[in-house]
């Protein structure tokens with residue numbers, strides 16, 4: 418069970434949240450001009466890194482707000498949780514307290 | 516039905532050769548799919564100068580972590596053709612490989628708990644029959660006849676309103692399947708190289724000409740990826756993207772029991788599937804953990820949920836104990852169907868995206884992937900499963916069709 422800190426409600430069990438996949442995937446601006454390849458990239462392709470991953474979570478049984486989490490997909494360690502209007506935080510230094 | 520002792524197996528099933536400096540074909544990943552591909556490259560296409568490179572040990576990935584359900588009752592034509600081809604191969608492989616890997620055609624029930632489940636099931640039975648797949652629709656009483664320990668009374672939280680039944684479906688002993696394929700591939704000349712991790716690709720322009728490994732550079736005419744949960748990691752090394760997300764998928768077993776469960780029961784609605792292995796342990800699988808993960812472990816609440824559903828369906832399980840839980844890493848595509856075919860890199864082929872349900876496909880994945888690598892063209896069975904479908908839009912959307920697809 419992950420322990421995730423909602424930016425508004427504080428630390429809660431994973432079971433209170435819904436997962437939303439990769440964060441920071443903007444809707445394309447020039448939709449009329451997109452090629453099939455570009456549409457495919459937007460609709461079907463998401464990063465799938467082994468290591469730190471910025472992803473969306475929603476606090477379903479709490480404030481019901483979306484926010485972003487930086488989490489390591491190998492250790493599952495939650496590295497940071499931040500609001501949608503905040504930029505992705507820099508990664509903690511390698512060799513630090515990860 | 517009685518519990519059976521497992522068959523003895525010889526001490527050494529394959530050589531453990533040092534990697535040579537080059538091969539005609541390198542397969543990355545010695546799970547079931549990589550091993551089946553190597554076997555059929557040798558057997559069907561006479562290509563024996565082949566190495567299978569495995570970063571860990573043979574079948575240490577999903578191949579020996581799955582719940583071994585084999586069935587072919589998929590809704591869509593492309594899937595039914597692929598999985599039915601696999602089932603046909605399963606039916607003859609024990610003899611062909613001269614290895615009894617306990618393939619047991621005890622049937623599978625897919626339970627319906629809602630009106631929507633009933634409609635989906637009845638429709639799928641019709642579609643299956645049109646595709647030559649054995650399928651029946653059973654009423655609750657008929658379900659109870661096939662599996663007497665199932666609670667089919669109407670006053671439960673998840674009443675059983677009926678079920679689809681595929682009598683030819685079943686289970687097999689997964690590690691023995693891997694060993695059977697490995698032994699025969701080895702006999703045919705394939706080098707199975709364990710402890711050999713692919714860390715990069717050697718390219719000449721847009722063409723792959725070899726791989727970098729922790730045991731040095733190995734050149735190859737063609738390279739086939741069969742790395743399941745790690746497919747995206749390898750694709751990134753090779754310089755292209757896959758529409759795949761890796762998730763933890765968990766399963767568990769109970770201690771050994773007398774035979775009580777004669778078939779395989781799956782419930783998409785409550786997310787549990789159960790069989791009883793030959794030795795006697797109850798084997799249960801869950802749905803995937805929602806988050807991406809490469810950790811071969813998931814969260815406990817998923818197991819809790821799965822066991823609550825299992826005990827509701829099978830009241831006798833309330834007294835059983837969990838002996839062991841584990842997880843694998845499954846590679847899930849947007850349409851819940853696999854990707855088998857060419858990649859943007861010349862001479863590099865990929866077989867991935869089997870997600871939660873690729874064990875049952877092992878022989879067909881190997882058959883079609885070997886064909887694709889050997890001839891440079893897809894086999895008719897895997898042509899619809901090309902990577903391009905995510906650009907053309909010709910998806911094979913088994914998500915809606917089969918829900919939990921194990």
Ligand SMILES: Cc1cc2nc3c(=O)[nH]c(=O)nc-3n(C[C@H](O)[C@H](O)[C@H](O)COP(=O)(O)OP(=O)(O)OC[C@H]3O[C@@H](n4cnc5c(N)ncnc54)[C@H](O)[C@@H]3O)c2cc1C
Nearest residue numbers: 544546547548570576577578581582584713843873874875
């Ligand atoms: C809990 C669970 C239950 C399941 N239940 C079922 C079921 O009931 N029925 C069903 O049909 N399917 C089931 N599946 C799915 C099935 O197990 C997989 O779809 C299938 O095993 C994938 O093919 P594989 O056997 O080749 O994969 P794997 O055995 O995972 O093989 C991939 C191999 O690639 C290796 N590898 C990765 N990266 C590298 C690298 N860089 N260099 C070298 N080697 C590398 C890995 O170590 C691994 O051994 C289940 C899966 C899980 C986890």
Ligand SMILES: [Zn+2]
Nearest residue numbers: 423426476480
């Ligand atoms: Zn909150």
